[in-house]
Amino acid sequence: MNQQAPSPDPATPYRVLARKYRPLTFSGLIGQDAMVRTLTNAIELDRLAHAYLLTGVRGVGKTTTARIIARALNCIGADGKGGPTPDPCGVCEHCVAITEDRHMDVLEMDAASRTGVDDIRELIAGTSYRPVSARYKVYIVDEVHMLSGAAFNALLKTLEEPPEHVKFIFATTEARKIPVTVLSRCQRFDLRRVGAETLASHLADIAAKEEADIGQRALALIARAADGSVRDALSLLDQAFAHGAAGDAQGGIDEDQVRAMLGLADRTRIFDLFEAVMKGEIKQALEILEEQHDAGADAAIVLSDLLELTHWLTRVNIAPEVADDISVPEAERVRGKKFAEGLAMPVLARAWQMLLKGLAEAQRAPNPLQAAEMVLVRIAYAAELPAPAEIVKSLQQTGQQTGQQTGEAPMPAEPKPVVNVPPAPASPGASLALSPEPAPVPETAAPEKVEPEPAADTPPRPDAPGPASFADVVELFAAKREAVLQGHLLSEVHLVHFEPGRIEFRPGAHAPRDLANRMGELLSRWTGERWVVSVSAETGAPSLAEQAEGARRKRRKKAAGHPLVRAALKTFPGAKITEVRDIAPPAAPPADGDGDAGSGTPEREDGKG
Numbered sequence: 001m002n003q004q005a006p007s008p009d010p011a012t013p014y015r016v017l018a019r020k021y022r023p024l025t026f027s028g029l030i031g032q033d034a035m036v037r038t039l040t041n042a043i044e045l046d047r048l049a050h051a052y053l054l055t056g057v058r059g060v061g062k063t064t065t066a067r068i069i070a071r072a073l074n075c076i077g078a079d080g081k082g083g084p085t086p087d088p089c090g091v092c093e094h095c096v097a098i099t100e101d102r103h104m105d106v107l108e109m110d111a112a113s114r115t116g117v118d119d120i121r122e123l124i125a126g127t128s129y130r131p132v133s134a135r136y137k138v139y140i141v142d143e144v145h146m147l148s149g150a151a152f153n154a155l156l157k158t159l160e161e162p163p164e165h166v167k168f169i170f171a172t173t174e175a176r177k178i179p180v181t182v183l184s185r186c187q188r189f190d191l192r193r194v195g196a197e198t199l200a201s202h203l204a205d206i207a208a209k210e211e212a213d214i215g216q217r218a219l220a221l222i223a224r225a226a227d228g229s230v231r232d233a234l235s236l237l238d239q240a241f242a243h244g245a246a247g248d249a250q251g252g253i254d255e256d257q258v259r260a261m262l263g264l265a266d267r268t269r270i271f272d273l274f275e276a277v278m279k280g281e282i283k284q285a286l287e288i289l290e291e292q293h294d295a296g297a298d299a300a301i302v303l304s305d306l307l308e309l310t311h312w313l314t315r316v317n318i319a320p321e322v323a324d325d326i327s328v329p330e331a332e333r334v335r336g337k338k339f340a341e342g343l344a345m346p347v348l349a350r351a352w353q354m355l356l357k358g359l360a361e362a363q364r365a366p367n368p369l370q371a372a373e374m375v376l377v378r379i380a381y382a383a384e385l386p387a388p389a390e391i392v393k394s395l396q397q398t399g400q401q402t403g404q405q406t407g408e409a410p411m412p413a414e415p416k417p418v419v420n421v422p423p424a425p426a427s428p429g430a431s432l433a434l435s436p437e438p439a440p441v442p443e444t445a446a447p448e449k450v451e452p453e454p455a456a457d458t459p460p461r462p463d464a465p466g467p468a469s470f471a472d473v474v475e476l477f478a479a480k481r482e483a484v485l486q487g488h489l490l491s492e493v494h495l496v497h498f499e500p501g502r503i504e505f506r507p508g509a510h511a512p513r514d515l516a517n518r519m520g521e522l523l524s525r526w527t528g529e530r531w532v533v534s535v536s537a538e539t540g541a542p543s544l545a546e547q548a549e550g551a552r553r554k555r556r557k558k559a560a561g562h563p564l565v566r567a568a569l570k571t572f573p574g575a576k577i578t579e580v581r582d583i584a585p586p587a588a589p590p591a592d593g594d595g596d597a598g599s600g601t602p603e604r605e606d607g608k609g
């Protein structure tokens, strides 16, 4: 049986796929099984409604379905003797004329362009005449919700007492705009968005019929981009064929070409970008983003891809077998597993939150590329900061390099330390040691000397109004990778006075002579405001490192007095307290304090995002 329109001979001009493969029978409709079953039964049992309402998003096949119904009602079969059938023959005069849009008794009207009551009166006037040649006069009214109130009222009279030989088929994307009085007189079908997998296999069928060489993953990308619309999917497939024809013909159409066509970023580069951001390699990250943008990728879609990757890595982190899914290319599986192993859950959750918020910003921003850049800068800075639990630990290790490593005492839960200064990770010259916990970033175990200036050109962090405390100043130096200076700030600065814009301190014995000058200069540059930093003769406060050490000693003393610890020391002669750690559960990610993503648990994103 003839399921599809006949292929054109080579002389006819190219027809778009959506027209060429427009289904002519119910069985050719994809993804609408429930509707097809109901309609088939109704036709077979001769229980036909007078009016049908087809609803659904654009491109799911409403008009196509309307025409199939028109054919089904009017088909007389190849021998000219048949009755209404769910399987119109496709060859009788009625089937052919309807297919070619030239049947006298099948009238299509677009309500979007003819909304007035006069238009509908004209249409209704025609219903009193018998069909010219067909069994039924079929009125197909597209975008019916556009009709005026008066037009609906005029229509309603006919719907209440429709002539036997008349059928109405209404199509709309917005059923809720149709008066209930009209709705109640129609048999309604909701056409579903076609699932991406169904769509992809439909595309594969068509590609095979067209003898086009296009990969599965390329088709999957098109199906995803079409978002449930068959028409959109076919028109994208048209474009992909055109791209393939324009490009080098023998390789077929691959995923990369389709990505470029759809404005999607190169998948490998998304991995590269993610890696650069998580390593805090801002400059490289911005270069990749710019390169992808230049290649046609939408900046917001790049963020959305990063979000999707973060979600996937989180799932791999929880259940490594997720990465074994064979639909994921081998290279990605291997790389993804490695990433997921190297990234701690709080780091992934923090990245997810920041991306989610950043994506919304980029979608609203007048310049999405700039917005996306700022998002990457923020995440990269945050990625450099250890998780809060590690900050505490690092502070406790300050000045303890010569400490004894004999044993470890149990640690009673303790309040937060007096200062909260995140150290730069493994910065040369800094006096802080990185904690031995799994590094928040893959492959940062032995970073080389970082150029001290890479962040200098980037504007101040949008979410940081400027340091509000000396601890903030130290944090800023860490974020700007001024690791050596940061070390001096921690151990050589005895604060005498602090207010935003003005710092007075007594330098420690090992402070460089120009410390005050350099602090003032860098702070002024980074914040865009004038900072005056001066040296004072007053004693000032203990340095942050001393404060941390003091707090640590206090905690150790307190811990030593704890009955449990005393018992442990007694039980294990020779044991010493080397470290007191807070074992309270790690706090929520400190990034972007809005907490807008709720618990921070990644949730599956809908559709193409």
Ligand SMILES: [Zn+2]
Residues within 6 Å of the ligand: 074, 075, 076, 077, 078, 088, 089, 090, 091, 092, 093, 094, 095, 096
């Ligand atoms: Zn027929």
